[in-house]
Amino acid sequence: MGTATAHAGTHISRRSTVLEWLTTTDHKKIGVMYMVTSFFFFMLGGVLALGIRTELAVPGLQWVDQATYNQLFGMHAIMMIFLFVMPMTTGLANYVVPLQLGAADMSFPRINALSFWMLVAGAILIVSAFAFGGAPTGWTLYAPLSTEFTPMTGVDLLLLGLVVLGFSSIFGAINFMVTIFKMRAPGMGLMRMPMFCWTTLVTSVLLLFSLPVIAAGLIMLFIDRNYGGGFFDPAMGGSPILWQHIFWFFGHPEVYILILPAFGVISEIIPVFSRKPLFGYRAFVIATAAIGALGFTVWAHHMFTTGAVYLPFFSFFTFLIAVPTGVKFFNWLATMWGGHLRFDTPMLFAVGFIALFLIGGLDGAFLAVVPFDFMVQDTYWVVSHIHYVLVAGAVFAIFAALFYWFPKIAGRRLDERMGKFQFWVLFIGTNLAFFPQHMLGLDGMIRRISDYSGNAGWTELNLLSTIGAFLIAFSVLPFLWNVFTTLRKPAEHEADPWDANSLEWATTSPPPPWNFDGLPAVRSERPWFDVKYPGVGHGPTPEHQAESEGAAS
Amino acid sequence: MTVSSEALEPQQMSDEELVSGHDPVRGGMDPALLGMMLFIASEVMFFAALFAAYFNAAATVPDFWALMEEAVGLFHFPYLPIWMTTILITSSFTMQWATSRIRKGDRTGMNRAVAVTLILGIVFIFLWAADYGLLLADDFGIDSGVYGTLFYTLTGFHGAHVIGGLVGLGVILARGVGGQFSRKHHVAVEAVHYYWHFVDVVWIVLVIVIYILPLMSA
Numbered sequence: 001m002g003t004a005t006a007h008a009g010t011h012i013s014r015r016s017t018v019l020e021w022l023t024t025t026d027h028k029k030i031g032v033m034y035m036v037t038s039f040f041f042f043m044l045g046g047v048l049a050l051g052i053r054t055e056l057a058v059p060g061l062q063w064v065d066q067a068t069y070n071q072l073f074g075m076h077a078i079m080m081i082f083l084f085v086m087p088m089t090t091g092l093a094n095y096v097v098p099l100q101l102g103a104a105d106m107s108f109p110r111i112n113a114l115s116f117w118m119l120v121a122g123a124i125l126i127v128s129a130f131a132f133g134g135a136p137t138g139w140t141l142y143a144p145l146s147t148e149f150t151p152m153t154g155v156d157l158l159l160l161g162l163v164v165l166g167f168s169s170i171f172g173a174i175n176f177m178v179t180i181f182k183m184r185a186p187g188m189g190l191m192r193m194p195m196f197c198w199t200t201l202v203t204s205v206l207l208l209f210s211l212p213v214i215a216a217g218l219i220m221l222f223i224d225r226n227y228g229g230g231f232f233d234p235a236m237g238g239s240p241i242l243w244q245h246i247f248w249f250f251g252h253p254e255v256y257i258l259i260l261p262a263f264g265v266i267s268e269i270i271p272v273f274s275r276k277p278l279f280g281y282r283a284f285v286i287a288t289a290a291i292g293a294l295g296f297t298v299w300a301h302h303m304f305t306t307g308a309v310y311l312p313f314f315s316f317f318t319f320l321i322a323v324p325t326g327v328k329f330f331n332w333l334a335t336m337w338g339g340h341l342r343f344d345t346p347m348l349f350a351v352g353f354i355a356l357f358l359i360g361g362l363d364g365a366f367l368a369v370v371p372f373d374f375m376v377q378d379t380y381w382v383v384s385h386i387h388y389v390l391v392a393g394a395v396f397a398i399f400a401a402l403f404y405w406f407p408k409i410a411g412r413r414l415d416e417r418m419g420k421f422q423f424w425v426l427f428i429g430t431n432l433a434f435f436p437q438h439m440l441g442l443d444g445m446i447r448r449i450s451d452y453s454g455n456a457g458w459t460e461l462n463l464l465s466t467i468g469a470f471l472i473a474f475s476v477l478p479f480l481w482n483v484f485t486t487l488r489k490p491a492e493h494e495a496d497p498w499d500a501n502s503l504e505w506a507t508t509s510p511p512p513p514w515n516f517d518g519l520p521a522v523r524s525e526r527p528w529f530d531v532k533y534p535g536v537g538h539g540p541t542p543e544h545q546a547e548s549e550g551a552a553s
Numbered sequence: 554m555t556v557s558s559e560a561l562e563p564q565q566m567s568d569e570e571l572v573s574g575h576d577p578v579r580g581g582m583d584p585a586l587l588g589m590m591l592f593i594a595s596e597v598m599f600f601a602a603l604f605a606a607y608f609n610a611a612a613t614v615p616d617f618w619a620l621m622e623e624a625v626g627l628f629h630f631p632y633l634p635i636w637m638t639t640i641l642i643t644s645s646f647t648m649q650w651a652t653s654r655i656r657k658g659d660r661t662g663m664n665r666a667v668a669v670t671l672i673l674g675i676v677f678i679f680l681w682a683a684d685y686g687l688l689l690a691d692d693f694g695i696d697s698g699v700y701g702t703l704f705y706t707l708t709g710f711h712g713a714h715v716i717g718g719l720v721g722l723g724v725i726l727a728r729g730v731g732g733q734f735s736r737k738h739h740v741a742v743e744a745v746h747y748y749w750h751f752v753d754v755v756w757i758v759l760v761i762v763i764y765i766l767p768l769m770s771a
Binding site for chain 2: 107108111170173174175177178181182183208209210211212213215216217219220223224227228229230231233236237238239242245246249
């Protein structure tokens with residue numbers, strides 16, 4: 001289609017050697033390496049989750065002891081958050097954002113490679129904790145549990161690994177911000193950027209301002225543990241509450257770091273499969289920025305029960321976040337309303353995301369109610385909330401993104417039937433695993449405990465939840481098989497299989513190392529749509545085109 | 554169907570824009586310089602967290618200011634913090650001098666000024682080490698209560714950043730002596746000079762917080 005795709009097939013026949021992958025600075029290869037690495041940790045973290053759920057399936061300690069259980073839930077969270085969702089969305093952004101901007105690469109390609117290899121180094125440090133006594137601190141690393149009660153070296157390795165990951169993400173965030181500010185295609189003003197680029201930008205701002213804080217906090221913990229420091233030791237004049245402030249000052253922006261890229265993915269997919277432009281683009285941008293800004297004002301809602309925070313302030317701002325999030329929901333629904341809907345697998349995951357993330361958002365709003373929060377603090381209600389937000393939210397969006405951009409990355413579409421099968425297994429499994437936890441939480445079941453009484457009446461709900469967890473794990477198998485079999489099929493090299501809007505579809509699949517041979521004029525946030533449908537979007541009509549060409553000659 | 558390809562035309566820029574580290578192709582700030590500013594922003598947040606820990610302790614520990622004053626007072630002989638402050642602020646001026654020389658195309662002048670800045674920075678590091686030596690000899694260590702932990706962590710991370718700045722100074726000095734940098738192309742010098750000023754500003758805040766506030770509050 002035009003000059004942009006004229007060279008299809010001339011440069012994609014040769015496979016890259018292993019050495020080329022290991023030394024690459026190509027944002028696409030780095031993006032793929034991010035995604036493959038993080039998917040490995042998705043499965044590893046999933047195995048740990050199965051360990052947790054297997055132990056909880058029935059009352060009594062059958063499979064693991066309490067100490068092992070403590071390792072399982074902490075490492076599960078750390079792997080899923082820092083080694084799966086964050087690098088996965090970074091990988092997607094790495095691959096997609098420069099293409100959507102019409103750029104040849106990131107602004108700093110070598111720093112981009114450095115970020116990826118720092119992720120690998122950090123991951124090795126974190127995993128090696130298992131060999132040195134483990135890290136039974138939970139992902140929140142609260143002092144004094146993480147200081148005087150866990151003398152093993154594993155915790156130090158975990159702290160170092162997290163610091164390395166933090167700097168990897170800071171460098172990545174700077175890279176994305178400079179790329180977005182400096183490398184957009186001619187004509188692409190900020191308000192003509194695809195929504196995924198916007199959410200990547202706001203995510204990068206959150207990373208830039210929250211990660212240095214947790215890095216400082218982790219180093220303080222390290223000093224307390226190894227050099228006799230007293231930051232979090234009341235006997236020396238320190239304060240354990242300080243750790244909670246530092247942790248959650250990072251920790252709450254962190255949940256938006258995990259979910260904003262997902263919002264971006266959904267906002268790319270819904271318009272394409274509804275055959276309509278995104279409803280309320282400007283409102284969407286403002287809502288994204290508002291969520292980012294409000295994300296820094298609510299950290300202490302994780303600390304209501306400490307008695308050390310001003311409850312009305314943090315409760316109010318927590319409720320306020322529901323407003324921009326609601327704006328996004330209505331924008332997605334209004335985009336679909338009256339659209340010509342196509343339920344290919346990416347759209348299926350996107351719609352599933354909207355339905356289930358709503359549950360996660362609503363049970364989170366309950367937690368903003370201070371008296372309610374006092375009742376369910378540290379219960380399975382909170383576990384249910386975080387998993388509706390991160391599994392039904394981030395994981396669904398990640399699979400939507402993988403199905404959506406796989407044809408661009410590999411030049412072939414994933415199998416639709418297997419994709420739909422996977423979706424339904426995951427959809428049912430997610431609800432089965434996490435919805436009963438609402439009831440368990442209201443009933444007072446406390447998280448992070450390896451056992452419960454057979455008389456508590458929690459056995460059936462726990463068993464259901466465990467069955468759901470195994471369904472979720474099972475749903476990964478058809479995906480792996482799908483990727484494996486699709487990659488063995490001959491490539492189709494369809495440049496634009498979904499009839500999509502943004503510039504990544506204006507080049508070949510997969511794109512050449514330099515990405516674009518030529519760029520279309522950018523007149524709206526859907527530049528590729530404007531090219532394909534002259535006169536419909538913001539592109540000139542054929543008559544107008546002829547007129548202006550006539551005037552020029 | 555044709556896709557019009559718009560070539561990226563270099564924009565006309567005034568000399569003034571070119572000599573202050575602006576992007577020669579797209580206008581606005583050079584990408585490397587923007588990256589450095591964002592990195593400095595993240596560094597500000599890093600030190601903000603350490604300062605938050607400091608003020609948290611100051612608010613909760615009885616006699617915090619008096620203890621701090623007694624341990625690391627500004628007017629304790631041999632007045633090392635005062636010397637260190639003088640030297641680091643002077644080095645900020647010499648760094649600014651280096652940048653203004655290369656903006657005028659005077660590479661030799663820039664090299665001289667960078668060399669002076671580098672020497673001042675190294676002297677600062679020696680005084681910093683001497684200060685630690687005196688304090689440790691006084692039995693004031695990182696484990697001497699939360700104020701000891703805070704003092705060593707804050708000044709330690711500042712010192713580490715000075716060493717980082719010295720590496721940057723060394724790189725631009727080597728490149729300058731090797732004949733690189735011109736009036737138009739010297740973004741590395743601009744970036745290092747931003748970073749060096751940042752390190753200086755952190756030190757000034759440190760002096761106010763660690764040495765002057767205890768004097769006023771004790």
